[in-house]
Amino acid sequence: MTTQLTLIQIDNYGPWTVTPEPRREMDLQTMQSRLFADIAQFLGSRGGYVFFSRFDNMIAVTNGIGRAGHTALQETIRNRYPVTVSLGIGTADTPAVALDEATEKIQAAGSAQDEGRTEVLAGDPLDSDDDSTVHIAHFDVNDATGKYTDQLNEFDSFIHIERSYASLMEYMREAHGALSFFVGGDNIISVCPSLSPDDYQAAIDHVESDAGVALKVGVGRGETAHDAGYAAKHALEDCRYEGTSVEFDQPPATTGDD
Amino acid sequence: MTTQLTLIQIDNYGPWTVTPEPRREMDLQTMQSRLFADIAQFLGSRGGYVFFSRFDNMIAVTNGIGRAGHTALQETIRNRYPVTVSLGIGTADTPAVALDEATEKIQAAGSAQDEGRTEVLAGDPLDSDDDSTVHIAHFDVNDATGKYTDQLNEFDSFIHIERSYASLMEYMREAHGALSFFVGGDNIISVCPSLSPDDYQAAIDHVESDAGVALKVGVGRGETAHDAGYAAKHALEDCRYEGTSVEFDQPPATTGDD
Amino acid sequence: MTTQLTLIQIDNYGPWTVTPEPRREMDLQTMQSRLFADIAQFLGSRGGYVFFSRFDNMIAVTNGIGRAGHTALQETIRNRYPVTVSLGIGTADTPAVALDEATEKIQAAGSAQDEGRTEVLAGDPLDSDDDSTVHIAHFDVNDATGKYTDQLNEFDSFIHIERSYASLMEYMREAHGALSFFVGGDNIISVCPSLSPDDYQAAIDHVESDAGVALKVGVGRGETAHDAGYAAKHALEDCRYEGTSVEFDQPPATTGDD
Amino acid sequence: MTTQLTLIQIDNYGPWTVTPEPRREMDLQTMQSRLFADIAQFLGSRGGYVFFSRFDNMIAVTNGIGRAGHTALQETIRNRYPVTVSLGIGTADTPAVALDEATEKIQAAGSAQDEGRTEVLAGDPLDSDDDSTVHIAHFDVNDATGKYTDQLNEFDSFIHIERSYASLMEYMREAHGALSFFVGGDNIISVCPSLSPDDYQAAIDHVESDAGVALKVGVGRGETAHDAGYAAKHALEDCRYEGTSVEFDQPPATTGDD
Known part of the structure; x- marks a missing residue:
């Protein structure tokens, strides 16, 4: 577990x-x-x-x-x-x-x-000898400041962010049982099971076609939410520097390894 | 203004x-x-x-x-x-x-x-001799606790609330230039121009058919957001007691009177 | 009043x-x-x-x-x-x-x-046509950082500050009906009636002989506590630059003028 | 240590x-x-x-x-x-x-x-194999509400509490190297070395003769400040019920046992 x-x-x-x-x-x-x-x-x-x-x-x-x-x-x-x-x-x-x-x-x-x-x-917390692995995906919107914040009125910017969030939250819930949360700005954090880079790319593609908003995502894992989430933030910084849309902080897990 | x-x-x-x-x-x-x-x-x-x-x-x-x-x-x-x-x-x-x-x-x-x-x-605030009238509509979901909170897992409850919010925010923005905000629980507050009871009923009907969620609304107006919003809360309590879906704290404005 | x-x-x-x-x-x-x-x-x-x-x-x-x-x-x-x-x-x-x-x-x-x-x-607040004048005195300790914070352990520094506060609060209460409060660091703020520069110098002299701590004070007055207190802070800055021990933000009131 | x-x-x-x-x-x-x-x-x-x-x-x-x-x-x-x-x-x-x-x-x-x-x-925290024992004494004023709060103006009540604090803090510091802090109301918490009931009674006697204020004290010890402080609070409740002035949550340590 x-x-x-x-x-x-x-x-x-x-x-x-x-x-x-x-x-x-x-x-x-x-x-x-x-x-x-x-x-x-x-x-x-x-x-x-x-x-x-x-x-x-x-x-x-x-x-x-x-x-x-x-x-x-x-x-x-x-x-x-x-x-x-x-x-x-x-x-x-x-x-x-x-x-x-x-x-x-x-x-x-x-x-x-x-x-x-x-x-x-x-309910019962994990035992100390249970496996504890959390997967966190940190999404944000490509150039939200340039495309929305500095162009539209704030509510209309917000509508675009909100649409992308509504689309992503439903997709990730149905496709993977993942739980996604808007955390301010143009950031969405998803608590996920172990997923592949292709799974994340598919989610991004879905939001782009469904809501017209371009996302990118950094993915991390760790023994706690903070460890996983902090790795995800670093991976997202990698997306920014590399111009890529999906980055893992470490090679994605082979099926079954956690 | x-x-x-x-x-x-x-x-x-x-x-x-x-x-x-x-x-x-x-x-x-x-x-x-x-x-x-x-x-x-x-x-x-x-x-x-x-x-x-x-x-x-x-x-x-x-x-x-x-x-x-x-x-x-x-x-x-x-x-x-x-x-x-x-x-x-x-x-x-x-x-x-x-x-x-x-x-x-x-x-x-x-x-x-x-x-x-x-x-x-x-930017410039209103002058003290300008007209200052705020219209606030306070929406909530009919029996959210019984239908969602006590039945579904919390994220799935949240998805329903979120869908109703996404639907309402876009409708009110496009139809009336109103700005709607989720404020927690099953509550949405809209900052509106002067609208009729029929306008509000149409918004509720739209959300029901679009997102499958039944809302009700209390509407108030006042010189400040608090005055208008507090009147709206009382009107929403009236909906609860009367079983109605739209209540104004005071008779809706005749066109042009504010 | x-x-x-x-x-x-x-x-x-x-x-x-x-x-x-x-x-x-x-x-x-x-x-x-x-x-x-x-x-x-x-x-x-x-x-x-x-x-x-x-x-x-x-x-x-x-x-x-x-x-x-x-x-x-x-x-x-x-x-x-x-x-x-x-x-x-x-x-x-x-x-x-x-x-x-x-x-x-x-x-x-x-x-x-x-x-x-x-x-x-x-109780009843002042009427809008009552006189509203607040006198605030802002005291601090001369070179508290050099003499105490950077020299003694923190509790022993605190004992010196506390002694000066205990001495000042009792003196100002008994001599003038003023109320003095420690507000952190080496700062004491007194809410006072209208007092002369000599009255303040006497208070400082008392604390020096009673508790062995050298204070200085800036005094301000205004229609609100903030106005008076802010003027007092500026007067205290004047003490710092001038090397004086009592400064008023404005000439002290002639007896009876407020 | x-x-x-x-x-x-x-x-x-x-x-x-x-x-x-x-x-x-x-x-x-x-x-x-x-x-x-x-x-x-x-x-x-x-x-x-x-x-x-x-x-x-x-x-x-x-x-x-x-x-x-x-x-x-x-x-x-x-x-x-x-x-x-x-x-x-x-x-x-x-x-x-x-x-x-x-x-x-x-x-x-x-x-x-x-x-x-x-x-x-x-500086270095304790190692996990070092002894960790904290002694906390929780003092309060006997019937502060009846004697001060409900009788005097608030500043004069405060002066009595402040006097008792100033007296206790200096005594405990000099006699025992203990650090005492006013924590609001009529409460003073001292961080102490291992002391006897007679030591605490002497402190109370000193404050009564020096500042004219009657204190009582509950004493606790534990591996953390909270454990010791919580035990001290319970001991202070014992003073209240028993009408005593010094209570230990557990028998005072024999010299050298911690």
Whole structure:
């Protein structure tokens, strides 16, 4: 088993946002963003990655972080925020399968809007003798500044980025069970199973024909999300210097080697 | 003139993120989210709204906030972050037109990746005797928790929300020059010109047939984004209690009255 | 009346920190510091100053900030923190008298550890036609880096700074009803009534003989704490360049002129 | 060797605060407090403690945190703040001796206001086979709410707390080489060598006669600051229930056993 994913769900958040009456939107935005930032620091300094996805539900890659780390995260949030979080952990070669497991563990404990269901911690992290290999692909848009940011109004630039993201996220999910997240600017990070350079080229070709946006991608792997993601960033820099569209930080894995 | 928009652009951000070599992704995520949160607090406590859009470029509704407020925002960011921001201000009845103006003002001062272009403040806020009317529509998904969050894995829930957002953002932009932003959970906020209930129903119908997701919407207006947005939240609560799909906090404007 | 002070008290904080059992100290430190930072941003961007004093009780100079601003501060804290705050407002020429009034207003509503006493907002801000003049004195230690930081271990440097602070705070409180706060490094800021250069020189002489630490001071006045404090910082820079120990940003007030 | 201390020094901070001209005080306060809060989270979630002392110089107890953790802290600050930090590490049975070593390591690399001296990392953490024992004493004031907070104005309450702190910090430093820090409310935390109940009673007696304030203390020990500090908090709760003034979480060490 390779990827360990954690679903982070704010407990009973929807009702809280409108009780006793709707709360100021900018306070909600501030609270959500800072909660995400704190989780990013907590997990990030332990080699993990977290993506904000819907903010009330976040998805984290937590290879290398055990049960004690998860409990500590719940505790520090409870001590500093007006909300609490439930955590579900899943592990599998295919990220979507790991997330299925993580999500089911939380769902089994009750609805996201069940007042009595708080601070669930369900599912099992990898054992220290399990294989831990994460594959991260870091995509960006070719010359986004020159083609969009410096040419169009910001919303229209954003529409192009958003289209490429919507197209890529659905393609990678369906073709490979990979999970893709927009992380700001013109950057998309995908948590992937082991894929070939041709698989990545096909994804790029799909987005170009479907959404009209040209992407490139750097791919890395490692024992933690940070290791894999950092290798992917270096590979993406290689694309920039070489003018190529797919680069691996190390030779792609032969089938079955991890 | 009604809507006042401010484009907030981090100066030369792309190059900074990879200089001297790529920075840790979770540090970038933390920095971006906290910068957004601080801007949300600064503008939000003055009646404004800000949306993170691409994080390196954010779009704010700033009716009621003048030049001094914009300068103060630039100063406090410079004093506390490793980056600076440029601001462009535009005003128009149609949000997309206001954003065109705001964006052009910044673009005229140089590229987003021009090292010498920092802390631009361009464009003019509304005068105190100008009409200031903001229209905000707050959409959400009908029973998102029951249909998605408690049923599907989190990424697949997110795909549905994302599809509805992509569909709505493009429709509202093209049909009305409105700017729509995902704000977390199953919520989308649109900054709109004056529109009729039929216009909103048509948007909802479009998303249902295009993306298969059922939305409802509360609409408000006011002198500031907060006033309009807060009225919209109350109208959305009315939808919830009445089982309706479009509610205005007050009778929709007769053509031409604002 | 000149100085407007606001006492900010976290409601029922002591019991919360040990319920249901003691909370992690570093979480408490984080929560307190961020709450203070958020209040500093909120008030600071409106011309106010806040000092952390005991963290569970903070003292703010709020000239220019009315009832609506105070209510907005309470709302944004309630929406984003696990605690709430009560606010008491007092106004007087002498800061200690203003604080007496502010404190009594909160005490009259119940004990700081009364569970039922939350979000008190008591006392009256200055009217817009009242005189609003704040006097701020900004002290620092002569050559603190050369004499302490680069010579002693950090705790022993800190002991010298702390001694000078303890000596100054008691002297200024007793002699003039002024309120003095350590603000980091070797800096102390005093909120003062109208005082003469001789009064300040006497304070510096007292600290030198009592605690053996040589201070200098810049003094400013203005309609808000920021205006006065910023003028004081410039006056302190004048001390640095001139080698003097007391500088006023403008000629000291003739008795009675404000 | 038992206690491992890290001195955290913001590089060239004084000059930065007034370049090119003085920065807004509330921005400095916000930046300092958030930097402290981030360090508290980073070290705290690894079992460490940090005290803000002068804010531009902070003192941390870092038993259990190695060189890699220190480097990671420097990196995340550099990526998110406009300032950088230097770190000096020292280890000894007596906290003041450990801090001497930590401070000398940084001073040897240059002045705190030397522009060219940035991100020093000097000194050696404990080896994994060294003894790691931290002693933490958590003091508070008997009935501070009833005697001070609910009776006096906030500044006068603060003066009493401050007096007790000044008295205790100097006594513990001179008598035992212990380092004591005010942590908010009526709480003081001391990092101590191994001391007897009589030693603590003598400290309390000294403060009562010197400053007129009655303290009590809980004492704990552990392999990390958090373990020791958490035990101390529980012991302090014991004082509260028993009405005693000195409690150890476990029987005090026989001389020489750690």
